[in-house]
Amino acid sequence: MKRTVASTTFGILAVAFASAAFADLKPEEQIEYRQAGYSFMSWNMGKIKANLEGDFSSDQVSKAANAIAAIANSGMGALYGPGTDQNIGEVKTRVKPELFQNGEDVGQLAREFMDAADNLAEIAAEGEKSEVQAAFADLGSACKACHKKYRADN
Amino acid sequence: MKRTVASTTFGILAVAFASAAFADLKPEEQIEYRQAGYSFMSWNMGKIKANLEGDFSSDQVSKAANAIAAIANSGMGALYGPGTDQNIGEVKTRVKPELFQNGEDVGQLAREFMDAADNLAEIAAEGEKSEVQAAFADLGSACKACHKKYRADN
Numbered sequence: 001m002k003r004t005v006a007s008t009t010f011g012i013l014a015v016a017f018a019s020a021a022f023a024d025l026k027p028e029e030q031i032e033y034r035q036a037g038y039s040f041m042s043w044n045m046g047k048i049k050a051n052l053e054g055d056f057s058s059d060q061v062s063k064a065a066n067a068i069a070a071i072a073n074s075g076m077g078a079l080y081g082p083g084t085d086q087n088i089g090e091v092k093t094r095v096k097p098e099l100f101q102n103g104e105d106v107g108q109l110a111r112e113f114m115d116a117a118d119n120l121a122e123i124a125a126e127g128e129k130s131e132v133q134a135a136f137a138d139l140g141s142a143c144k145a146c147h148k149k150y151r152a153d154n
Numbered sequence: 155m156k157r158t159v160a161s162t163t164f165g166i167l168a169v170a171f172a173s174a175a176f177a178d179l180k181p182e183e184q185i186e187y188r189q190a191g192y193s194f195m196s197w198n199m200g201k202i203k204a205n206l207e208g209d210f211s212s213d214q215v216s217k218a219a220n221a222i223a224a225i226a227n228s229g230m231g232a233l234y235g236p237g238t239d240q241n242i243g244e245v246k247t248r249v250k251p252e253l254f255q256n257g258e259d260v261g262q263l264a265r266e267f268m269d270a271a272d273n274l275a276e277i278a279a280e281g282e283k284s285e286v287q288a289a290f291a292d293l294g295s296a297c298k299a300c301h302k303k304y305r306a307d308n
Binding site for chain 1: 200227228
C-alpha cells in the first residue's frame with residue numbers, strides 16, 4: 001500500500017490533532033504508549049527472525065508481520081506531542097530532540113518504514129521463506145535508519 | 155474471520171511452542187511483551203472511544219481497529235509461558251493464577267475476544283459510525299469478560 005505525503009505527515013507529526021482529540025493524554029502516557037508499540041513490534045520481529053533461522057511457520061510469520069504493519073500504520077505520530085522530547089519522572093525516553101526539529105526527514109523515514117512493513121505483510125501472506133527473508137531485511141534497515149539518527153544509545 | 159478451536163488453543167496455551175521457539179525469552183520478558191500488546195490495544199480503544207464521542211474519522215477508527223485485531227491475532231498465548239504467573243522482581247503482573255488452570259475457559263474467552271476484534275476491524279472498514287458503536291461495545295465486553303475472571307484489581 002502506498003500512501004500520500006500528506007497522510008503520512010499527518011500521521012507522523014500530528015501535533016495539532018493530538019492536542020485536540022487526545023488532550024487527555026499526558027506526555028508521559030504518550031511516551032509509554034509509543035514504547036508499547038515499539039516493544040510489541042520488536043517481539044514480532046524476533047518471532048520472524050526465529051522462523052527464518054529455524055522451522056518456518058508461514059502462519060506465524062504472517063500474523064507477526066500483520067501486527068507490525070498494523071501498529072506501524074496506527075498513527076503513532078500522535079504520540080510525539082509537545083513535552084514528549086525528554087524524560088518525565090520515571091518515564092524515560094531515548095528519543096533525540098533532533099526528531100522534533102526535522103519533520104520532513106522524519107516523515108520520509110516513517111513513510112519508508114510503513115512501506116517496508118506493508119510490503120513484509122504482503123510478502124508474508126504468500127508464505128515464501130526466501131521472499132520473507134528479503135522483505136524482513138528491508139524492514140530491519142528501515143527501522144535502523146531512524147534509530148541511527150533519532151534514538152540515543154545506538 | 156472464524157478460527158478453529160485447535161488453532162486458538164494453540165495460540166492461547168502454546169506453552170510447548172513457547173518453550174521451543176522462544177527459549178530465549180525470559181518469563182519477565184514475556185510479561186513485558188504481553189503488557190506492551192495490551193497497552194497498545196488500550197491506546198487504540200481510547201482513540202475509537204474518542205471518535206465515537208466526538209468528531210468521527212473513519213480512517214483513524216479503521217487504523218485503530220486494524221491494530222487491535224492484528225495484535226489480538228498475533229499469538230499472545232506464547233507470552234503466558236511457565237513462570238509468568240507471578241511478579242518477577244520489578245516486573246509486576248496482574249494475571250491471576252486461575253488463568254493457567256482453566257485453559258478451556260481461557261481459550262473460549264480468547265476466541266470471543268479475537269472474533270470481536272476481527273468484527274470491529276471489518277465493520278470499521280465500512281465506516282458507519284452506528285455500526286462501529288455496536289461492534290466496539292461488543293469488543294469492550296469481550297475484554298472485560300476476561301479481565302473480570304483473570305485479572306486482579308478489577
